[in-house]
Amino acid sequence: MTPVVVLAGFLGSGKTTLLNHLLRTSGGTRIGVVVNDFGRINIDAFAVSAQVDSMVSLSNGCLCCAVDGTELDEMLAKLAGADLDVIVIEASGLAEPSALVRLVLQSPGVSYGGLIYVVDAVELDAVPHLERDLALADLVVLNKVDRVSTVPSLPCAAPVVPVSFGRIDPALLFEVRPPDTGPRQLSFDDLEDHSTHTHASYDSVSFECPDPFHPKLFMDFLAARPEGLFRAKGFVRFPLGTFMLQTVGAAVSFTPVDDDAPTQLVLIGAGIEPESLTDWLLACVADGPVTEQDMLWVLRYAR
Numbered sequence: 001m002t003p004v005v006v007l008a009g010f011l012g013s014g015k016t017t018l019l020n021h022l023l024r025t026s027g028g029t030r031i032g033v034v035v036n037d038f039g040r041i042n043i044d045a046f047a048v049s050a051q052v053d054s055m056v057s058l059s060n061g062c063l064c065c066a067v068d069g070t071e072l073d074e075m076l077a078k079l080a081g082a083d084l085d086v087i088v089i090e091a092s093g094l095a096e097p098s099a100l101v102r103l104v105l106q107s108p109g110v111s112y113g114g115l116i117y118v119v120d121a122v123e124l125d126a127v128p129h130l131e132r133d134l135a136l137a138d139l140v141v142l143n144k145v146d147r148v149s150t151v152p153s154l155p156c157a158a159p160v161v162p163v164s165f166g167r168i169d170p171a172l173l174f175e176v177r178p179p180d181t182g183p184r185q186l187s188f189d190d191l192e193d194h195s196t197h198t199h200a201s202y203d204s205v206s207f208e209c210p211d212p213f214h215p216k217l218f219m220d221f222l223a224a225r226p227e228g229l230f231r232a233k234g235f236v237r238f239p240l241g242t243f244m245l246q247t248v249g250a251a252v253s254f255t256p257v258d259d260d261a262p263t264q265l266v267l268i269g270a271g272i273e274p275e276s277l278t279d280w281l282l283a284c285v286a287d288g289p290v291t292e293q294d295m296l297w298v299l300r301y302a303r
Ligand SMILES: Nc1nc2c(ncn2[C@@H]2O[C@H](COP(=O)(O)OP(=O)(O)OP(=O)(O)O)[C@@H](O)[C@H]2O)c(=O)[nH]1
Pocket: 009, 010, 011, 012, 013, 014, 015, 016, 017, 018, 044, 092, 093, 094, 143, 144, 145, 146, 147, 163, 164, 165, 166, 231, 233, 246, 247, 248, 253
């Protein structure tokens, strides 16, 4: 039976970055991927799809909300029939790891391969139920240590690997849990959802617009974005180029992309007002000429 590894972690902790690292560095290992995006636009699936031959993505919200997991079963069955060495499910940043693990344990035709839990070393305090999720993990990846001067210690029994940009040794995926130990010792009671669902209070806004933004107007939006808006990702089109945008907490980065894609953004946060954010974004459309000087507003965050 094909082992299924669940890759979880809070919004923006670095799951997609880690998954892409694994796909790039695991040599001949045949990896199947299921990406669960939160929000209507498949930004994560887009970021991963260039690296794999075939993948399945779910963009209808959070995988753990699937009532009986039928959809996941079908997807796993499809991948399990494809002669793969391992299947990795990248959970949305708001998925409940316990619910996902339960779905995998109940899925016929595959075996549970463990929970890799990614934590952002800078944003530890933002993670709801951190200790509870850490308790389920087989391997904890403490990511973004390049952004802290002291590596924080985590309250958990599982091994913790401090890394930058998700650069773990892919061999860990297979050695995380020897066949007769680890998560199989979990009881279903451990996996019961003892609290309210993490993302009950989170909203997501999916925004698409063909007209280019004015860099200054959009940077003003980012500077004044509501505190609850923890995560934004996607593509932003300016008259002088399109960029992939990533914001996690206070961190902002833009990466130039080759194609001239329209603006496509997913914004996720607590206590945000989808309608007013959408209006605000629409007001960022450039209504006059944009100069190279204007682009400097964006380029200072480019990498
Ligand atoms: N400085 C730094 N940035 C990182 C590191 N790992 C990831 N990032 C950046 O953090 C942002 C979010 O990374 P993702 O891999 O998209 O995070 P994610 O967990 O998949 O995000 P969601 O799916 O939205 O929950 C991106 O801008 C990454 O480039 C790291 O180790 N150091």
